[in-house]
Amino acid sequence: MIEEFIETRAYTEKLCEPLKTEDFVIQPVEFVSPTKWHLAHTTWFFEVFILTKFDPDYQLYHKDFPFLFNSYYETKGDRLMRTHRGNLSRPTVDEVYQYRSFVTSALEKFLQKNSDQNEVLNLVEIGIHHEKQHQELLLMDIKYCFGHNPLFPAYGDFKHEKKEADTSGWISIDEGIYEIGHQGNAFCYDNETQAHQVFLQNFKISKQLITNGEYLEFIENDGYKDPLLWHAEAWDWIQGEQITKPLYWHKMNEEWKEFSLSGLQKLDLELPLSHISYYEASAFAQWKGLRLPTEFEWEIAQDRFEWGKRWEWTESAYTPYPNYKKAAGALGEYNAKFMVNQKVLRGCSTLTPAKHTRKTYRNFFHPDMRWQQSGIRLAN
Numbered sequence: 204m205i206e207e208f209i210e211t212r213a214y215t216e217k218l219c220e221p222l223k224t225e226d227f228v229i230q231p232v233e234f235v236s237p238t239k240w241h242l243a244h245t246t247w248f249f250e251v252f253i254l255t256k257f258d259p260d261y262q263l264y265h266k267d268f269p270f271l272f273n274s275y276y277e278t279k280g281d282r283l284m285r286t287h288r289g290n291l292s293r294p295t296v297d298e299v300y301q302y303r304s305f306v307t308s309a310l311e312k313f314l315q316k317n318s319d320q321n322e323v324l325n326l327v328e329i330g331i332h333h334e335k336q337h338q339e340l341l342l343m344d345i346k347y348c349f350g351h352n353p354l355f356p357a358y359g360d361f362k363h364e365k366k367e368a369d370t371s372g373w374i375s376i377d378e379g380i381y382e383i384g385h386q387g388n389a390f391c392y393d394n395e396t397q398a399h400q401v402f403l404q405n406f407k408i409s410k411q412l413i414t415n416g417e418y419l420e421f422i423e424n425d426g427y428k429d430p431l432l433w434h435a436e437a438w439d440w441i442q443g444e445q446i447t448k449p450l451y452w453h454k455m456n457e458e459w460k461e462f463s464l465s466g467l468q469k470l471d472l473e474l475p476l477s478h479i480s481y482y483e484a485s486a487f488a489q490w491k492g493l494r495l496p497t498e499f500e501w502e503i504a505q506d507r508f509e510w511g512k513r514w515e516w517t518e519s520a521y522t523p524y525p526n527y528k529k530a531a532g533a534l535g536e537y538n539a540k541f542m543v544n545q546k547v548l549r550g551c552s553t554l555t556p557a558k559h560t561r562k563t564y565r566n567f568f569h570p571d572m573r574w575q576q577s578g579i580r581l582a583n
């Protein structure tokens with residue numbers, strides 16, 4: 204556990220190595236948090252959920268940091284408004300790194316002496332997974348900042364994007380009663396429980412994700428102009444925000460380009476589509492005469508196709524499973540309070556860190572959000 208903790212803390216900092224000081228601070232829109240804030244908030248999590256609670260000798264590192272770096276935990280006191288995260292030129296980036304290393308070594312020392320306390324170990328495990336979630340958020344947010352900078356700076360060669368394997372076609376699943384949700388003792392979030400049974404009708408699910416080329420056909424066939432393909436609020440959204448393409452696509456001199464962490468590049472028609480909202484995923488499925496899978500269909504079929512390149516929008520609303528019990532205390536705020544007006548995404552993306560994927564993992568976003576690396580797999 205200590206090793207995994209140290210590794211996770213170090214990996215967050217490794218992700219920041221390509222950045223310059225100015226990159227750590229900006230917040231171009233409300234849902235994007237500054238890198239500096241992610242570095243401090245993940246530290247605050249270990250400090251308030253473990254050190255201040257269990258280590259009688261621990262002194263809070265800075266009396267104002269809980270106000271600055273609490274995200275949304277009402278039970279952990281007042282906090283800076285989310286829209287103000289980018290207003291903090293102080294503490295400086297260096298000071299935030301000092302805060303990180305102070306808390307990392309305090310927790311390491313505490314764990315060496317208290318390696319038998321199950322309650323502490325469970326919280327450390329949650330803290331590690333929390334930080335891994337923020338590692339992906341950090342990359343999503345850096346991509347948003349750089350992708351909305353007219354200079355389109357490159358973060359660096361993050362991971363080589365690969366096209367889908369040549370296994371086109373459909374997987375057929377027979378109707379029946381299936382087991383859904385997390386089982387066993389390995390880590391999961393509370394929202395993946397309780398395991399339960401669902402009845403599924405016969406269905407087919409595609410072996411491949413939708414490619415950029417397939418989505419370009421939708422654009423060229425005026426998919427964004429046909430109100431019959433869109434939900435009412437989706438139509439209002441594309442009109443209001445003037446949405447006509449995926450988040451990082453740009454048409455320049457009659458050529459389509461896509462911004463990635465490696466910079467602005469010619470759109471690769473064979474790569475899986477990314478950065479689309481649920482609204483767009485649903486309209487595309489309508490245009491194809493098909494639909495998105497439910498999260499249950501996805502979970503039952505997932506061992507028969509390759510996944511892991513894109514978070515896959517499902518048709519399922521993010522709601523509690525039967526007999527769901529949210530975690531006690533402040534950690535009950537981690538997942539449960541977001542179970543309204545959101546759609547579930549399954550799988551993971553190329554931005555997701557290692558050891559942070561599971562077939563039962565339930566990611567969730569509002570249907571208009573698309574700065575996560577989301578894509579489409581169709582069902583029938």
Ligand SMILES: [Fe+2]
Pocket residue numbers: 244274333337
């Ligand atoms: Fe968080």
